[in-house]
Amino acid sequence: MKEQKIDLYKELKKYFGFSQFKGLQEKVVESIISGNNTFVIMPTGGGKSLCYQLPALVLDGTAIVVSPLIALMKNQVDAIRSMGSEVGVAHVLNSSLNKTEVNQVKADIISGKTKMLYVAPESLTKEDYIQFLQSVKISFVAIDEAHCISEWGHDFRPEYRNLRSIIKQLGDIPIIGLTATATPKVQEDILKNLDMSDAKTFKASFNRPNLYYEIRPKTKNVEADIIRFIKQYKGKSGVIYCLSRKKVEEIAQVLQVNGISAVPYHAGLDAKTRAKHQDMFLMEDVDVVVATIAFGMGIDKPDVRFVIHHDIPKSLESYYQETGRAGRDGGEGICLAYYSYKDIEKLEKFMSGKPVAEQEIGYALLQEVVAYAETSMSRRKYLLHYFGEEFDEVNGEGADMDDNVRNPKKKTEAQNQVVTLLEAIKDTKQ
Numbered sequence: 001m002k003e004q005k006i007d008l009y010k011e012l013k014k015y016f017g018f019s020q021f022k023g024l025q026e027k028v029v030e031s032i033i034s035g036n037n038t039f040v041i042m043p044t045g046g047g048k049s050l051c052y053q054l055p056a057l058v059l060d061g062t063a064i065v066v067s068p069l070i071a072l073m074k075n076q077v078d079a080i081r082s083m084g085s086e087v088g089v090a091h092v093l094n095s096s097l098n099k100t101e102v103n104q105v106k107a108d109i110i111s112g113k114t115k116m117l118y119v120a121p122e123s124l125t126k127e128d129y130i131q132f133l134q135s136v137k138i139s140f141v142a143i144d145e146a147h148c149i150s151e152w153g154h155d156f157r158p159e160y161r162n163l164r165s166i167i168k169q170l171g172d173i174p175i176i177g178l179t180a181t182a183t184p185k186v187q188e189d190i191l192k193n194l195d196m197s198d199a200k201t202f203k204a205s206f207n208r209p210n211l212y213y214e215i216r217p218k219t220k221n222v223e224a225d226i227i228r229f230i231k232q233y234k235g236k237s238g239v240i241y242c243l244s245r246k247k248v249e250e251i252a253q254v255l256q257v258n259g260i261s262a263v264p265y266h267a268g269l270d271a272k273t274r275a276k277h278q279d280m281f282l283m284e285d286v287d288v289v290v291a292t293i294a295f296g297m298g299i300d301k302p303d304v305r306f307v308i309h310h311d312i313p314k315s316l317e318s319y320y321q322e323t324g325r326a327g328r329d330g331g332e333g334i335c336l337a338y339y340s341y342k343d344i345e346k347l348e349k350f351m352s353g354k355p356v357a358e359q360e361i362g363y364a365l366l367q368e369v370v371a372y373a374e375t376s377m378s379r380r381k382y383l384l385h386y387f388g389e390e391f392d393e394v395n396g397e398g399a400d401m402d403d404n405v406r407n408p409k410k411k412t413e414a415q416n417q418v419v420t421l422l423e424a425i426k427d428t429k430q
């Protein structure tokens with residue numbers, strides 16, 4: 001068989017310059033090359049792109065890569081080209097191309113030069129494109145950010161729901177779904193919607209042993225508390241997440257007044273200011289970015305030492321993504337979140353204008369946040385359990401890296417009484 005002749009390590013070196021695969025990459029690549037429907041669940045930064053790019057480069061035909069954002073696609077295609085590949089090896093097909101450009105893309109695909117064709121899901125619905133793609137050899141379809149197919153994910157996109165029927169029109173083509181969303185509900189949705197219950201599934205661990213998780217009750221002293229915390233980390237990089245733009249501005253100012261170098265970041269600032277503040281953070285001209293969730297997508301600063309949530313996020317999914325921006329280099333990463341039930345009520349109020357189905361999902365996700373914030377068990381265990389992963393809270397990596405494990409909560413009066421009662425019973429038995 002052809003695939004057995006491929007020396008994957010040689011190809012890895014040739015196209016990407018790496019000598020080793022990361023984590024499950026090799027197994028995933030083998031699965032795709034063998035023509036299986038394949039499902040890949042890996043945390044952000046895990047190296048999902050290579051999982052489909054390498055097979056695309058070595059297989060006959062063109063791989064279609066579905067990705068939700070034009071900016072993301074452009075980044076990927078630029079990255080592939082910067083590896084020294086020919087221009088035509090990867091193309092983006094979207095509505096911004098003129099007729100001549102579209103014809104060039106088509107010619108490159110027909111000649112076999114194009115190994116990857118990046119498309120947005122809405123472009124794929126175009127009759128003209130479907131007809132063209134039916135006439136050429138497609139190696140497989142990779143669906144990146146596959147959680148967009150699920151209402152339970154953090155980024156539902158209805159266009160993703162049409163993908164299965166479009167792919168069917170193109171023929172019997174293997175599908176590769178990739179996501180960093182690990183909740184069992186979202187995974188189920190992906191497999192169901194893509195009609196690939198037979199998919200070979202590869203799931204990496206979501207444990208981040210170098211992150212320390214702590215939840216503090218949110219009192220009116222929260223700002224002073226944050227300032228005290230940051231002053232312990234003078235000169236270190238950190239991100240503070242707030243729910244509203246107004247809060248972002250407020251906190252950024254309070255920090256500045258207190259001698260902490262901080263800039264705000266939110267979608268209400270013009271693009272130039274946003275880019276400037278982001279660069280200042282990356283270049284270490286400022287220590288702290290105070291931001292809404294608009295900040296972070298695709299920002300890869302390895303030495304972020306702390307992520308503070310001034311307001312608790314609306315799902316554990318978001319919490320995991322946002323805290324995950326700390327300690328990318330494997331060094332210390334403190335994840336501190338302030339929690340009050342009042343904030344949960346605020347989030348519930350935001351949702352009350354939404355369609356009922358969306359509200360129900362929103363409430364369910366929030367309840368998980370509440371349970372996580374209020375639990376007295378190992379936070380890492382709780383978080384990983386939420387992602388369908390078992391964690392050994394005694395011997396697991398990073399087991400002692402949270403507030404609950406380091407400082408077990410004092411038992412409440414009532415619990416103490418139960419314990420005393422149990423001990424009394426035990427005593428009488430002895």
Ligand code: ADP
Nearest residue numbers: 018020021022042043044045046047048049050
């Ligand atoms: P994901 O999509 O899972 O978030 P990416 O595909 O963007 O992750 O990859 C994250 C980083 O890991 C990239 O900088 C990429 O170059 C790097 N990477 C991927 N595979 C390898 C490898 N085998 N060896 C070294 N670095 C790798």
Ligand code: MG
Nearest residue numbers: 045048049144
């Ligand atoms: Mg990715």
